[in-house]
Amino acid sequence: MTLDRRDRDELLALARASIERGLAAGHLEPPPAVAAPMLQAPRATFVTLQTHDDLRGCCGSIEARASLAEDVWRNAWASAFADPRFPPLTAAEYPELDVHISVLSPLERVAVASEEELLSVLRPGIDGLLVQFGGSRATFLPAVWESLPNAREFVHQLKLKAGWRSDFWSPEIDVWRYQTESFGE
Numbered sequence: 259m260t261l262d263r264r265d266r267d268e269l270l271a272l273a274r275a276s277i278e279r280g281l282a283a284g285h286l287e288p289p290p291a292v293a294a295p296m297l298q299a300p301r302a303t304f305v306t307l308q309t310h311d312d313l314r315g316c317c318g319s320i321e322a323r324a325s326l327a328e329d330v331w332r333n334a335w336a337s338a339f340a341d342p343r344f345p346p347l348t349a350a351e352y353p354e355l356d357v358h359i360s361v362l363s364p365l366e367r368v369a370v371a372s373e374e375e376l377l378s379v380l381r382p383g384i385d386g387l388l389v390q391f392g393g394s395r396a397t398f399l400p401a402v403w404e405s406l407p408n409a410r411e412f413v414h415q416l417k418l419k420a421g422w423r424s425d426f427w428s429p430e431i432d433v434w435r436y437q438t439e440s441f442g443e
Contacts, residue, residue, distance in 0.1 A: 261361065265296050266441050272327055273305055273334035273357045280335045281349050289331035301326040304399060305333040306358040306442075309351060315341040320388055320397055320436075321365065330359060358442030360399055362386065365434040373427045377409050385435040387413070389420055391428055396420035400438050 261269070272289070279287040292298065303326065304318025315337035319329055334357065338347040347355070365388065370376040380387070388397040396419040398412065406412045414424035 261296060261439060261441075265294055266359075268292065268294060268297060269327070269330050269359055270357055270441075270443060272330050273359060276331045276334040277338045277347065277352065277355070277357075280339050281347070281352060286332065286335045286339075289328050292325075292327040294327075297327040298325045300324065301329060302362040303329045303333055304360045304362070304438075305330060305337045306360070306401075307334075307337045307347070308356045308358065309354045314351070314355065315344050315347065317341050318360070318362075320362065322362075326361065356443050358440065360401065360438040360440040363437045363439075365436050368433040368435050370433055371429055373413060376413060376433060380409050380413070380435070382407060382409050382412070384437060386438060387416055388434040388436070389416055390432040391420070391422070391430060394420045394422070399440075401440060 272292070276287070276289070300322035302319045302322045304316060306313070307315040317336035317340065318333050322329070324332070338355075340346075368376065368379060370379065383403045384400060386398060386400045386402075389395060396416055398406075398416050398419070403412065406415055417424055417426055
């Protein structure tokens with residue numbers, strides 16, 4: 259699914275409106291209705307906020323549980339006010355905010371028996387990755403390749419994010435990949 263310019267602009271406007279309403283109301287407001295059929299389809303998204311090229315918040319969903327419009331609305335609010343790595347966004351920060359949206363493709367299971375096998379099928383710069391073992395899981399969006407361009411380092415850092423040792427591997431690790439359609443202001 260490729261979004262046209264009008265759909266992208268509407269999603270960016272929805273993200274901005276969600277944050278503005280959050281600043282005014284102090285809580286998550288219900289999303290407005292949207293007419294565009296593409297925005298009503300169930301999709302998973304991440305919304306990334308930056309100020310002066312620094313990360314200011316990033317929250318998202320890995321699996322589609324709501325319409326594209328609703329998912330962006332909720333994740334924009336969460337990125338601004340509920341990312342545990344940052345204090346809630348203030349009105350003074352809002353004018354400096356850049357909004358970026360990543361729309362995820364459906365997850366594709368990657369059947370691998372070893373880390374070496376995973377590294378051989380991973381497509382740097384293209385694949386986002388989700389790993390899960392036991393009760394922990396972690397994901398890196400494809401945009402993370404910009405800061406971790408080496409596949410082995412990408413996987414090692416993802417394992418650390420999941421709370422595992424970088425050299426950990428188990429045949430029971432579940433792995434999925436996905437791609438994103440990303441755009442921003």
